[in-house]
Amino acid sequence: MYWNTWSDFWAMGGYGLYVWGSYACVLVWLLLEPLLERRAHKRALSQISDDAE
Amino acid sequence: MTSLFRFYTFAAPSRFYALATRSVPWLYALAMMSALIALYVGLLLAPTDVTQGDAYRIIYIHVPAAWMSMVLYLALAGWSVVGWATNAKLAYALSRAIAPTGAAFTVLALWTGALWGKPTWGTWWVWDARLTSELILLFLYLGYLAMVEGADDRQRGERAGALLALVGVVNIPIIYFSVRWWNTLHQGATISMTAAPKMANTMLQGMLLMTVAFWAYAFAVIFARTSRLILEREADSSWVRAFVQSREER
Amino acid sequence: MSFARFQAIVARDLLSFRRNPARSLFPLAFFLIACSLFPLGVGAETNTLRQIAPGVIWVSALLSVVSSLNTIYLNDYIDGSLEQMCIGQRFPIDVVFAKTVVHWLLNGCALLLGAPLIGLMFGMRLHSIEIMSLALLLGTPVLSMFGSLGAALTLGYRSSHVLQLLVILPLCIPVLIFGAGAVSAVDAGLSAQAYLSLLGALFLFSLVTTPIASAAALRSSS
Numbered sequence: 117m118y119w120n121t122w123s124d125f126w127a128m129g130g131y132g133l134y135v136w137g138s139y140a141c142v143l144v145w146l147l148l149e150p151l152l153e154r155r156a157h158k159r160a161l162s163q164i165s166d167d168a169e
Numbered sequence: 170m171t172s173l174f175r176f177y178t179f180a181a182p183s184r185f186y187a188l189a190t191r192s193v194p195w196l197y198a199l200a201m202m203s204a205l206i207a208l209y210v211g212l213l214l215a216p217t218d219v220t221q222g223d224a225y226r227i228i229y230i231h232v233p234a235a236w237m238s239m240v241l242y243l244a245l246a247g248w249s250v251v252g253w254a255t256n257a258k259l260a261y262a263l264s265r266a267i268a269p270t271g272a273a274f275t276v277l278a279l280w281t282g283a284l285w286g287k288p289t290w291g292t293w294w295v296w297d298a299r300l301t302s303e304l305i306l307l308f309l310y311l312g313y314l315a316m317v318e319g320a321d322d323r324q325r326g327e328r329a330g331a332l333l334a335l336v337g338v339v340n341i342p343i344i345y346f347s348v349r350w351w352n353t354l355h356q357g358a359t360i361s362m363t364a365a366p367k368m369a370n371t372m373l374q375g376m377l378l379m380t381v382a383f384w385a386y387a388f389a390v391i392f393a394r395t396s397r398l399i400l401e402r403e404a405d406s407s408w409v410r411a412f413v414q415s416r417e418e419r
Numbered sequence: 420m421s422f423a424r425f426q427a428i429v430a431r432d433l434l435s436f437r438r439n440p441a442r443s444l445f446p447l448a449f450f451l452i453a454c455s456l457f458p459l460g461v462g463a464e465t466n467t468l469r470q471i472a473p474g475v476i477w478v479s480a481l482l483s484v485v486s487s488l489n490t491i492y493l494n495d496y497i498d499g500s501l502e503q504m505c506i507g508q509r510f511p512i513d514v515v516f517a518k519t520v521v522h523w524l525l526n527g528c529a530l531l532l533g534a535p536l537i538g539l540m541f542g543m544r545l546h547s548i549e550i551m552s553l554a555l556l557l558g559t560p561v562l563s564m565f566g567s568l569g570a571a572l573t574l575g576y577r578s579s580h581v582l583q584l585l586v587i588l589p590l591c592i593p594v595l596i597f598g599a600g601a602v603s604a605v606d607a608g609l610s611a612q613a614y615l616s617l618l619g620a621l622f623l624f625s626l627v628t629t630p631i632a633s634a635a636a637l638r639s640s641s
Binding site for chain 1 (some may be wrong): 197213215222224234288389390396401413417
């Protein structure tokens with residue numbers, strides 16, 4: 117483990133805003149994109165079953 | 170002969186749909202596992218950088234995102250070639266599915282790059298060769314998406330997009346080699362195929378693990394999107410109707 | 420691919436412009452006006468103008484090309500003569516070449532005439548204007564070729580202007596960078612050879628790739 121304390125970890129040597137800002141953006145997108153895709157998939161399936169009736 | 174048959178087996182939309190929907194959860198799982206290990210190695214184990222301090226840790230997402238943005242574009246262009254040559258619907262569907270994810274990775278690469286540049290170079294943006302050509306890559310993705318999604322005639326839109334993607338492929342070598350051809354602010358390549366890497370081992374491991382994670386993620390989300398596109402396109406076919414019916418009966 | 424068809428189309432399109440010569444001055448007029456907006460907006464300080472001159476000229480050239488793209492195929496597409504021209508060919512490359520050459524003669528050449536004038540108005544040195552003209556000579560055909568591709572891809576689309584801009588611009592940015600870079604290099608006292616060579620390479624690349632892509636696009640739009 118490189119860090120001595122957790123607060124050191126979050127501070128990232130003073131660059132916390134930049135580092136965690138970057139990681140947050142990536143995380144948000146990597147969660148959002150599959151979610152949006154799942155919703156679109158469900159919508160497509162329900163549309164097809166509606167049309168079939 | 171059997172191996173040829175096997176290769177084209179999954180060109181059939183119904184078989185691809187089955188394969189894709191089965192493999193997507195596993196791919197997401199692989200992505201998550203790999204990402205967690207990568208974060209552990211990169212954020213907790215790896216030492217700090219002498220010149221940049223801990224701001225360098227953005228590398229663990231910036232470089233994999235940039236690599237994905239370029240590789241996905243090549244994949245998009247590649248499937249466009251296959252689609253154009255074989256007229257296979259699945260090839261075009263794959264290209265269309267790759268585009269949003271590729272564009273997103275390009276945005277993430279530019280965004281994380283800006284957040285990395287501000288503390289280390291002192292500026293959010295600079296118009297040097299690598300940044301500019303990565304921005305052009307984003308425009309290429311957006312142009313492709315506008316072309317394909319904006320078409321009234323879907324088939325024509327796909328073919329037009331495929332041609333556009335092919336002509337834009339020349340941009341990828343420019344981005345990749347830009348740091349070598351021009352004196353730029355962006356740092357040069359630390360990883361090459363032939364020489365030993367110029368970065369510490371743990372750092373390299375963290376970066377490569379995150380690359381695996383992004384790869385698996387990209388496969389997962391692109392397969393998911395492709396199967397949805399196939400579903401929408403083949404809505405009137407018998408296999409789709411049977412599939413939807415069997416889902417309702419469950 | 421037939422040279423006779425190429426000649427016929429070139430002659431026909433040039434004739435229609437000769438019948439209405441005023442129309443052929445529009446690209447030049449657009450270019451001159453667009454360039455003239457910059458001193459009004461940026462301020463007329465001589466050193467600033469001299470520095471931004473290559474960029475201004477190239478951006479205006481690019482915008483002038485993009486705004487004239489609908490003159491390449493659209494009219495013939497609408498009245499059906501484009502389909503007639505493409506008959507019997509899998510890849511109507513001669514049609515593409517003919518249309519692109521006409522577009523360049525009417526737009527690119529106009530820029531070649533207007534650019535030195537703008538250069539003088541922006542206080543560029545004579546040697547810089549020479550290099551600028553050489554760069555334009557190499558670069559404007561590339562713009563016409565990529566423009567032709569964009570026009571063929573978006574034929575008959577709704578709101579095609581915006582789409583053309585979105586599609587062409589990323590492809591033409593290298594031309595912009597190398598073209599303006601050639602003049603900047605000369606202004607800094609260096610040689611423009613590298614930039615001109617790159618422009619030449621782009622010319623050859625677009626010559627080899629865009630006609631067949633445009634021809635395929637024309638085929639799929641009909």
